Amino acid sequence: MDFLGIGVFIIGIVFAIVSIFLIKALNNLANVLNGVDKTVEKLPDQLDQVMTQTSDVLHTSNDTLADVNEKIKALSPLFYIVGDIGDSSRKLTSSLVNVTASMKKNTSSGETKVKEKDVSGLYGAVALGYYLTQRRKALKEAAAAGKPSKASSAES
Numbered sequence: 001m002d003f004l005g006i007g008v009f010i011i012g013i014v015f016a017i018v019s020i021f022l023i024k025a026l027n028n029l030a031n032v033l034n035g036v037d038k039t040v041e042k043l044p045d046q047l048d049q050v051m052t053q054t055s056d057v058l059h060t061s062n063d064t065l066a067d068v069n070e071k072i073k074a075l076s077p078l079f080y081i082v083g084d085i086g087d088s089s090r091k092l093t094s095s096l097v098n099v100t101a102s103m104k105k106n107t108s109s110g111e112t113k114v115k116e117k118d119v120s121g122l123y124g125a126v127a128l129g130y131y132l133t134q135r136r137k138a139l140k141e142a143a144a145a146g147k148p149s150k151a152s153s154a155e156s
Helices: 002-116 121-145 148-154
Strands: none
Touching: 002 121
């Protein structure tokens, strides 16, 4: 029986040592659970603060967006005016390009006529000037009559 008593005594000592370790582990777990409990208690207040701040940010964003929309509405006519000016200037420059091309073509044809007739010097310059004034006069008359000139109808 001595061996049986020694075995029970050893089992008792081991059980006591295991119990001490379990007590320490359970105490640590209890401390962790207490910390979690405190954190969870603070969580609703923190969520309320976050929701309040988020609501404030959304209201401010809505106000800012409404202000930006009003300012864009105020500037829209200005953008339309700038667009109209751009269209008008494009039309004007395209008509100027057409007139310039026509004058260039007419000038080169006048220069060809001067070379064909072997006219040189001052007489050539006078002849070229006379040709250009006649051509300009014809263009003005055609524009006044609302009819395209021979040169512009030939280009079309």
